Amino acid sequence: MTIEDIALQMTPGIGVKGAVHLLELFGDARSIFAAPQEELVGRAALREETARQIVRRKGFAAAEKELAHCRRNSITAIASTDPEYPALLREIPDYPHVLYLMGDTAALSARCISMVGTRTATPYGQVMCNRLAEGLAAQVPGSCIVSGLAFGIDVAAHRAALDNGIPTVAVLANPLPEVMPAQHTAVAHDILDHGGALVTELHSQTRQNGTAYLARNRIIAGLSAGCVVIESPDSGGSLVTAQYADDYNRAVMAVPGRVTDRMSAGTNHLIRNRKAQLVLTAGDIVRELMWDFGTAPALLRQKPATPQLTPDEAGLLGCFRTDAPLTVEALTESCGLNPGELATLLVGLELAGAVRQLPGNRYMKLI
Template sequence: MALEDIALTMTPGIGVKGAVHLLECFADARTIFAATGEELVRRAGVRPDIARNIVQRKGFAAAEREAAYCERNGIRAIASTDPEYPALLRETPDYPHDLYVQGDLRALGARCLAVVGTREATSYGVDMCNRLVEGLARRVPGLCIVSGLAFGIDVAAHRAALDAGIPTVAVLANSLPGVTPVQHTRVAHDMLARGGALATELPSQARQKGTFYVARNRIIAGLAAGCLVVESPDSGGSLLTAHCADSYNRSVMAVPGRATDRASAGTNHLIRNRKAQLVLTADDILRELMWDLGADPATLAPEAPTPDLTPEERTLLGCFPEADPVSAERLTETSGFDPGLTATLLVGLELAGAVRQLPGNRYIKA
């Protein structure tokens, strides 16, 4: 990243969309600062006072201080024109020109899924978060979970990724190397140690006004191919993240909850209003994101092998039709086992994932 890239976002009068517009007109920050005031007004349509700020390089003193701060604190600054900048985020209309990152930059460009939800997560929400992330981690190579490191579902998603052995990225609404909330500093350190990253658009000189959380949500949505809302009340940051993802033409998914649960009111409404695809399993997410359609076998990691079966369990499994359900009574007749042994073996096969029980005391091969 050139110093001009930091100076662009620190020039008075240039906001996020202003920087995007100038880059569309001049291609890179160095060309912007090499332009005359007349060129800036004519080609980009900027106001004369902002053009003067650019020509007079009013953002450079602050940019030099920021560059020194990043070097002291082990922070990597990347610009939207750098090859390391996340490609999906660059496609959004309001991408941040500058990103400040600690950790492995490759995580930001991995196969990312945003997982967000309420700060007041229930045990059901945390359990679903763990199940879905674990299931995806087994199936999807190069997977990375993106969230905001907030209380509730956010930190549950990060922890589920760490438990599953995959990288995870936290997008923060504060400048690095700080972590908000401070209670999650240990989680953040674990993320960095295991190939993840912390990212923010905020330089150290940003003044916190309490509005950065809303802007942060667009980055979470922009980094990912899809956004999964696990639990949310009728309003909140996770619904804003889902709205951003939808506006970026990214897949929006939601986990349903009971109609009477406040924590699931937002997700249920997203599903009811057809703003989100209902998901119950990791396979539902794979289908929605079309991550299971690649012809290359390496597209998906292999499933975990079925546990070893006893000789009796293998014998009973051999009595199953290939695709049709069969009753326990029929299995007893076919196998020659007594009913008690058949029932015991069926329990073992079900626990091993080899068969599934259906209504009416019938079973089918899994």
């Protein structure tokens, strides 16, 4: 972490995606501020005024103030170029360049699963939070539950994690060290006392305008290998989180409920429309995320020898640019093959041990 990292966040005209764009071009914040104005305009396609703000280092005074605030309040600032930054979060296209954190940084890089849902949780939703957390504690060493510390399912998920000895991460829509809602301050302290963390992308000088909640949901989804919607009506923030997870090629799961229960309408529709895998137990989560291979799968299974592929199969395998699973629709769009040709090549890749089919008609690269 350098002062340039925070200054980039403080520079007028540079938003989240603008920072990602500049970091992809220049590699780190220090190199961005070292670039001449002509390069910022020409190579990075910035507006003249925005480039001038960078060259004149307009964000540095505010960054110095922010560093002092972090020191006073025992807040850790982590840049996306730091080794401690969670790798899963860095994969999303709109990752926050700087995270502000209190607690254990390692919790962000554990086997994270997000649990989200309605603010008006029912006893059924709270029971399911407890059952899933209990099962994860028993089956997945090193797991971590991520949520937003809001009323309802969010805080129930955090409490269930704490009750079962699982670290939990609360992603806040406000600057630290404050906790919102204030009613959950005691839970936040418990999270810190039991190996978890409080995280936000908002610095202390952020102007609160009520738009941070939906943006916060992308971080919840981005930190996690999968997202479980416990309860939700037909609309709400938890469904937005599920959509973010789907956009990021993360597993989306949902707990079913009675068709007459309004608080299960959203989860039931996710399952009916094949937008989410049905979850009844923690074992369903474990299998969906392939966590059943053990604590360190790379150590338990030897990497298979490189298979002999046809040129067409190798070309299709090249469409898997990361280890994240891809849907058939995404592969079709990426490779331009018709459904019949794609199905034939996928069978060949499966037989060669190069890919594995997952629930939801998704495929994961294995080599």
